[in-house]
Amino acid sequence: MYQWRFLVDPSLCIGCRNCEIACRNEFNIKGGERRRWIKPVDNEDNYRKHFLTMSCNHCENPECFRVCPEGTLRKRRDGVVIHDPRRCAGCGTCVRACPFGAIRYSLRTGKVDKCNFCADRLETNLNTACVEACPTGALRQLSVYENNPPSILRTVPGFGKIMLTRPSTRFLISGNLSRQDGGDVDT
C-alpha cells in the first residue's frame, strides 16, 4: 500500500488521551473540537473491551471527497486526504458522509475540520503529533515506503464499516486482546 497510514494496537491502548491532547496542542484546537479522539469499545455485557484511537483514516475511496460540492478535498500522491478550508462553505455534507465521523463541523470557523496526517511535520521528517505522544506504542504510523507488518488486520470491533471507503488505518493485536476479535487479515 503506497500511502501513509496509522497502525493501531488496541491491546496496548490504555485510553490515556495523550494522542487527543497532542493533536489539540499541535493545531491549537479550542473548545470541544477534536481531530483525534478515544473511542471506548464495550462488549455485549457492557464490559470495557478495549479503546480505539480514532481520526481520519485517509481512506482509499474517501466518501467525503465524493460528496463535497465545493471540491475542497483532495488525496495527495502519498495518500493523505487534505481539506482546503479556503474553499469550504461549511455545508456539512462530508460530515454526514464519513462513516467514521472523522470530519467535524467547527463552530469556531464555520467550516469543517479533519486530520491532515500532520502534513507539515511529515515534510520535516517528524512523526505525527499523536504518534509522538503515545506512551505505550499503541499508535504508530507507516510511511509510503514501509510494508505492512505480518498478521495485520483491516478492522477490529468498534471501528466501523470498511467495505466502501477502504480506510488505510491498519490494526495489530500484540497483547491480551483475543485475535478472534479482529477482522479480516490484510494480505
Add this chain to the structure above:
Amino acid sequence: MSLADFLRKIAAAQANSTGIPGLSRILMNEINMPVIITDAKGRVLSWHCPPSVALFPEERIMLPSTILNHRENLIEGIISFKGKKFKYFCWPIGEPKILGYLLVIGKLEESLETKSLMFGQYAEAVSLAVMVEIMHQREIVNIEKNYRDEFVRDLIFNNFDGIDEVIRLGKIWGCNFSGAHFVMVIQLFNKSNNLEPEQLEASSSIEKFFIEKVPGSIVGEMAHFQVVISPLPQSQSADWHFFTRDLLAGLSPIISEWDYIAGVGKISGSINELYRSYQQAKVALELGKLIQHDCSPVFFDELGAVRLFYNQSEQDLDEYYKEVMEPLEKFDRENNGSLLMTLWHYFRAGRNMKKASEKLFIHTNTLRYRLKKIEELLGTSLEDEETRFNIYAALTVAAILGKIEPKIQS
C-alpha cells in the same frame, strides 16, 4: 568468426542500442539462415532472412505445441509458413519464465544436426542478449506506466494545481479534456486458480483496447483495479449506457484469462468534477460485487434504492433486516431451510416463477410451495405492494451486510 569475436559484436550492438532487430541481424549474418525472434505468445519481434531464402512470417506465428510444451533448452521440429514446411531449431528466451523464443529456420530437406552444433553457441549468446533487451524494454514500459498511473491518480483524487496544468499533461498522454468524460473502474478476477496470468499483460491489453475504441482514453492501474477515463463521443451522449455496455462487452475476448466486473460513474462535464465520477464508479463497483450476480457493468445512476442503504449504520441496517426477515431466518436456521435464498432468487428473477426455479434447480411447484410458506411465516401476501417493497429492501440490506453470499467475491 570466433565465439569471442561474436560476443564482442553483440556487446557493441547492444551498446549502440540496435535493439532486438540488430541482434537477429548479427546472428543471421553469421549463420546465413533465417532468424525469427518472437515473444512468449508468438508475436514476431524481429526477423531476418538471407537474400537467398524467401520467407515472410506474419505478424504473429502459431508456435508448435512442441515449443510450448518444451522441457529442454533446444527444441527442434517442423513449422509451416504459408503452407510451406520448414525445419526449425528453437531456443527459449528467459528462465524460469519464458519471455520469448529464438527460431532458426532451415530447409526441410537440409540436415541441420551438424549445423546446429556449429551455430548453437551463437544462438544461445544471442538469446541471452535478447533476454536483456526484452527486460530493458519492459523496464521502459513500466516507467512510462508509473508516470501515467500517477497522472491518473492525480486526476481522480482532485490532486492538481490548476486546469492549465492538467490540460498540458493530458496532451502528453493524448487526452483532450475539453468535452465530457466518464470514469470506469474495472476489477479483474483470475479465472483459473492453477495458472497466474500476467496482470501486466492484461492491463496493457485493456489500455490498448480502450485507446483504440475510444481515442483520447487514458487507463491507469490502482492497487486492485484498472481506472479508465474515457471521453464521451458526442454522437453517443443520448444513450451512453448502451454505448458503455457495448464497449465493455468487447473487452471479454481481449482478456479471456480473466473475469471482470466494472463500475461506471456519472458523466462529468468538466475535468474539475472527474474525481466525483471516479468515486461514483467505485461505489457502483463495490455495491455491484454484493448485489450483482453476473459480470455486466454496474452504473452508479442505475443503483436505485441501494444508494439509500449503503451509507446507513450497520446497526440500523441489521435492525431493519431482522424486523422484516426474522421469521424466515429463524425457520431456515431451525429447519435447515433455504427460504431466504428462495426469496432472493425470486426477486432477482423479477418474480418470474420459471426463471427463479431454474436458478434454484427446483420444480416450479416446489417454488410455489415455498412462497406460500414464506407468506404464511411473514403473515402477509407477496402480492401486497408495501410487503414487496419491504422484502426487496431487506434483501438488499442482507446483500450489503453479507448475509447473502455474492457470486463475485471481492
